[in-house]
Amino acid sequence: GPKVLQIPSHQIIDMGQMVTLNCDPVSNHLYFYWYKQILGQQMEFLVNFYNGKVMEKSKLFKDQFSVERPDGSYFTLKIQPTALEDSAVYFCASSDWARSYEQYFGPGTRLTVL
């Protein structure tokens, strides 16, 4: 079936540094999402993105977070600067239309901020 890839699978960085998480969505999908999961807790919605714009974001999507998809390449989540509480697994998802109930998920990137 359709696959979403995420690079890297793990990332360890020092607090205050910048990190970019990369997502390669399903090829014909136009709607993209990021979710955050802290160990032992729910997966929580961060942001969704369409046509070069953030359509909705949650309270978890802090000012230090940004997303983009330059020239149809990777859909990225950038955190600058990182904080200890940003340590989590970040899941990317994509869907083929705005109201699609079916989102395809990547395997996640485990981010550890030291």
Place this chain on the structure above:
Amino acid sequence: GDSVTQTEGLVTLTKGLPVMLNCTYQTTYSPFLFWYVQHLNEAPKLLLKSSTDNKRTEHQGFYATLHKSSSSFHLQKSSVQLSDSALYFCALSVQLNSGYNKLTFGKGTVLLVSP
């Protein structure tokens, strides 16, 4: 706000036995419920979905019925297999002000099946 509750963090069973994983939800909107399954080091995959009250939906031997009266969407299987060992998420789809959907997830239930 919207929420999903999965009461079991871990369920351990012997192969061949039946299983039920609980899921209840809260929303003021018309609910669309999902079960996702995530095997170790893999992406979460959609297992079941439903928005129809009191209608059973089935896939790969798993089944669930959305009951709006009790706000539940429990996942069941009559005979679990070793390959069913995974993390199971219940999720609720909510339509945002922008018209787009987002998923609200439960904490997840780990199902471990032993020989």
